[in-house]
Amino acid sequence: MSHTATLTKEQQGSLLDLLQEEVPKAPNHSCGLLFLHCAGGMSGTPGYVEAFIQSIPGAGRVYRDRESGIVALLLPGLTLSAAHYQALLLKQHLLRIKPDADPRMALTALTDIPAVHMLNSMAESVRLSITSDIQIFTEHSPSGASKILIVDHDDAVREFLQIRLELQGYHTLEAHDGLKALELIPQWKPDLVLTELNLSGIDGLPFIHHIHQLEVDAPPKIVILTEKRVEQTISQCFQHGVDDYVTKPFSPIELDARIRRCLH
Template identity: 55%
Template sequence: MPESVTLEREQHEGMYHNLEERLKKTSRELCGVMFLYLGTDSPQLENQVRESLRQETGSEIEVLKDASTSTLAILLPGLTLDKAHYQALLLKRHLEETLPDADPRITLTAFPGQVEPTPGVLRQMAESTRLSESSDIHIFTKDEAVSEPGRILIVDNDDTIREFLTIRLKMQGFETLEALDGTSALELIEKWEPDLVLTELNLYGIDGLPFINQIQQLPMENTPKIVVLTEQRVERTISQCFQHGVDDYITKPFSPVELDARIHRCFQ
């Protein structure tokens, strides 16, 4: 995966994790959350939104931006869902009056409420805003929230294998990222926090058991599960991997159906 694409994906994911952390800090207090999408990237939009809402609410308003889609996430501390909806109506009217041809799309909810503010739910809210075909303000409910997909990091220096695994896993609803070697994989694991690492043992730089040990020693709250997918068939190597905490070991060439079953077993 090109470095620029990986960086953009990290920035995209990071916004929702930052938003989750901010909401966790105020988990006992009401906070309205509004997602806004205009379809055009106005350089002054963030300041305009922040100032308009500050004047209406009398509070300091935090605005975060998903740089990859230009969707804004707006925190409205202390507001119930009804009050957040009223502020959304005022903001929508303000944008329509001040920006030529503006057709804002807005989705909102309030926390604590019907849904948990996980990165998956927050991304889903942002995506429903961006893809909305209605100009009506949308109230996001628990009936729309789907389970957050599992995250799988694919580590292999074979471009064909990575591409095949990425396509197959995404078709099953998993989120995926790719790494070419052990060093870049360790960096991504700490930043992206995957649920599972699907890895070859023969990697550039750090590989094999030292790579597995490094994963397990990362300062993370939840260490990812590890599934080895490798050409190594030596019985001693297989035994050592399980002794070091690997969840499954699959040899190449492999059956895609069997691989699917073993990966799904790790998420049960």
């Protein structure tokens, strides 16, 4: 018997409600939850996911939002580490079927009914993310946790900042250049943009200026994290509405303090 629950167009708005109902039914109220979106496009994704979970002990269940293409996978009884292992295997499985599928994944492990804000953040994460890394969400993330957009051309820097900030309970999203960041800000509405000045497409002060020109209800705070140390550049950044400026190499503890000061 199929374990796939396919949501009709009229039912799309109930996906998060449905997940909240299903999690408490898991054995010992423990459940892995994976959100998946194939950015490269992949028709039949729910079927491929369902075929994969037949190899996992215990009954899994697959849900799909037809409009967004997001797939939600419940893994009853799995801890975060076990669910992460299965997510890695699923990623390999999908890439074998279609090498350019480009799966984006967000993962959590739950012991209680999940908060709507976290489910929303996970869904946004897989829909908007530019990274193929599996993003981890935790139940201890506070309700209304601040959202930080990380903008840097260096993959290693973005990964380090994402891991550090998410461990502190922030929700994060990444952009590798200024143009992508300007596209993401109105969609995701971050509370703070943590950005390098040297970016492709658009960078430096023009990038900062364009952030302030975006039509958003609440403009994000802006913290510059860059190798540029020229006093004139620093002064110009503050004149253009930057909230703080940190030079590389930086102290992670100092950066944490600067971000907290901007957000609170």
